[in-house]
Amino acid sequence: MPAPEPTPPQSSLPATAAHFGAHVLSAAAARACDIKAAVGGPPCVPSVPAPPAVSVPPPPAVSAPPPPAASLPAPPAVSVLAPPLVSVPVPPPPDTPTLAATPIADLERILRPNGLGTAGLSLIPREQLPTPSEPSEATAGGKPIPGLYHHQVAEPDPVRVEEVSRRIKSWALDEVSLYPEEWAEQFDGFSVGRYMVGCHPDAPTIGHLMIATRLMVAENAVDDCYCEDHGGSPVGLGERLLLAHTALDPVYTTEEYQAPWAKSLHADAPRRAYRSAMSYFGQAASASQTDRYRHDMARLHLGYLAEAAWAQLDHVPEVWEYLAMRQFNNFRPCPTITDTVGGYELPADLHAQSAMQKVIALAGNATTIVNDLYSYTKELDAPGRHLNLPVVIAEREGLSDRDAYLKSVDVHNDLMHDFESNAAALAAEYPVPTVQRFLRGVAAWVDGNHHWHQTNTYRYSLPDFW
Incomplete structure (x- = not known):
């Protein structure tokens, strides 16, 4: 037998x-x-x-051949590599930066659904996004890195940029006391309003954009104040990050010790920012979206710690080790919330698919190498040695600064092509509206991230390698 x-x-x-x-x-x-x-x-x-x-078919008889595995008919090809060609009229901004509903807002929510894959079901007309436009006067000096694979996008909506910029500065100063007056120029030069409006073109309201903007500013406060520019140090970083992380992932302890922990969340600007930004996020996100974000922030903090360990040891990692660190210390928490900012949810079981996790990781890796390349000269001018991909390649592979930089461009391009091919394959495998929309949102974030780096001439300039 x-x-x-x-x-x-x-x-x-x-x-x-x-x-x-x-x-x-x-x-x-x-x-x-x-x-x-x-x-x-x-x-x-x-x-x-x-x-x-x-149902799962019963196992075949011992003597019979197994039946073929169930398969779905092939879905039509779907492009996910550009943001959806829709925009939403911006409602008049409320007096307070919350998403609290009113009777009128509730009616608008019903007539303009933002739920699972309902972008095409709106009963309120949506205008088409503008075609890629010429840079504004403020960003005309920004040039893309020669040979860097990217997609040109339209200038972010100036009305939304202005309102998000106003609200985020009010939040930073009035709600969380984020920075002293002498840092105001740097805060303005970061242009976080342009950044987030450009990265989230399908956000239905200013309130949704503010969800991402607060989190972005809070993450940068932790990076600057704990790790880098404004008093940061690798010494003792683990303790600082752990305590800050409890603003995202609350501590549950005995009544005697709960109060001092809660008080500690107001002890410094990074923790105040994390606590406030996470509170706003939790009001708009589902439980699974909130837990997803906590997980990705734990990844980010783990990457911070690896880089800090190398700094303490004055060690330059192998190139593959550096890229492994960058898969954790990267932008991943930002594109992974694109559904919350878009006003819908990618279900947890779809988000957890290994193919989806790979696409999100590749997007985070590619966008982070963009940061390495555009911030290269900025980091060279800063005190000490800053690890970035060109520096690591030059050290470990014995290349000139120019050749190491150009090889880093190739690494970025390979990551981008892998991201796009894997996203297209995933879209074809899962003909589910929220998957399609989420992949478009991640692609829009990748493109918006590059556009912000390219055009932010306050922060970045290119090396003279061409």
Whole structure:
């Protein structure tokens, strides 16, 4: 008797798709009831058909060959490498930077759904995004790095940029006392409003943009004050990062010790910023989105610690070691919240797929090498030795500064091509609206990140290698 063959592995995609379909049907039914109530109709109870059962076929008889694994029909090709060609009219900004709902706002929410993959279902017309435009006077000096693979994008909406810039400065000064007056020029020169508006073109409101902007500013406060420019040091960094991380991931302890911990969250600017930004984020994000962000921030802090250890030892890592560190100490927490900022949610089981995790990691890696390349001359002019990819390649591979820099451009380009090819393959494998939208959002963040680095001439200038 021949030995029985193992049952073919069953794809998790049918179960995921069925779960997602039930969720969409439920949301659509609930929205229909909301709309009836909003226009004065009788109350109703959403009725949703049961999702199709997803069953696993029984194992074959010992003597029979195994049946073929279940497969889905191939979906139509979907492009995910450019942001969606839609924009949302900016509502008048509220007096306070919160997302608190009013009766009018609730009606607008019903008539302009932002939920799972509903970008095309809006009952309010959306204008098309402008085509890539000429740089503004303020950014005309910014030139892209020759040979760097990137996509040109439109200038960020100046109305949104101005309002986000106003609100974030008010938050930094009035709510969290983030910096002293003498740092004001640097804060303004960072141009965080332009940065976040450019990276999140599908954010439905200014309030959603502020979610990302506060987190970005808080992350930079930790980096500057704990690690680098403004009093940072590798000595004792682990303790400082751990205590700051508790502003994102709360401590649960006995009543006697809970109060001093809570008081510690106001002890310095980075912790105040983390606590406040995370509070705003938690009001808009689901529990799974919030936990996802905490996880990615733990990754970031782990990367900070590896770099600090090398600094204390005056050690230059191997190139592959440096790139491994950069997969943790990178921009990943920023694009991974693109669904929260967009007003929808990529379900946790889809976000956790290994292919999705790879795409997010590649996006973070590519955008971080962009930072290495554009900040190269800035870091050379700073005291001490700053590790970046060109410096590590020059040291470890015995190349000239110029050749090491140009090889770093090639590394970036390879990462970008890998990101795009893996994102396209993932979009084809998962024909789910939220997957498509999330991938477009991550791609938009990658492009917006490059545009901000290229055009921020206050912070960056290019080496004379061409």
